[in-house]
Amino acid sequence: MTMTPEEFVEAIGTGNIIHNSGDLFGDHLRSVQRVLKEWGEDEEVQLAGLFHSIYGTEGFQDFQLSFDRRDDIKKLIGERAEFCAFCNCVMDRTTLDRTLSDSSGHHSINARPDVAGGAHIPLTDSQFKDLITVHVADWLEQVQREAAKVNERHGWSKPGDAWGYRRHAYRTMAEMLGGSALKCYDDVFSHEPKETRHLHQEATPKLDAPIVPKIYVQ
Incomplete structure (x- = not known):
């Protein structure tokens, strides 16, 4: 019997981390x-959202499905x-932020050197739109919970x-998408307290070893 994407995500252990x-992790995937x-x-x-960090990302590396499984996915x-999902996982996020100002037909990202040797990945306009849609949804789904706590690994030393985190880039992406994405952005960030609205962290810090052993699934 063939598993559904939702069943697959559960079967590979995302509910254990x-x-x-x-x-x-599995709850976050389904929420996105x-x-x-x-x-x-x-x-x-929607399915790209469900799998948006299945191979690990620049900001989350405690679970990494092997790239050998790409054909299966x-x-x-x-x-x-x-x-x-692959692009969202492997990209150097500064290159996504940089390409936001590129004109139509000229968008691209670079993979991180640690996962794909820094490969250059050109994007069609539709691929670029898919990527920023999923990327913004991922952040908006979690930012309020992240902001409620400390995360030293990401340089967030106080609630x-x-x-x-990448405030300008996320706002720009939401504005580019407009519609429901921009409304959601405005709704979520309406909860930000005034005392943090001056904060700007433009890049993701290099992560140290995971707090718990990462799950690397073949």
């Missing part, structure tokens, strides 16, 4: 999928969704610091 946001559904995104983008959720 805590995500940065404090939720179980739900946000994208609420925004009216199509099923492929493509068969499960489709090439479009898998490519979006509230997370609000400033």
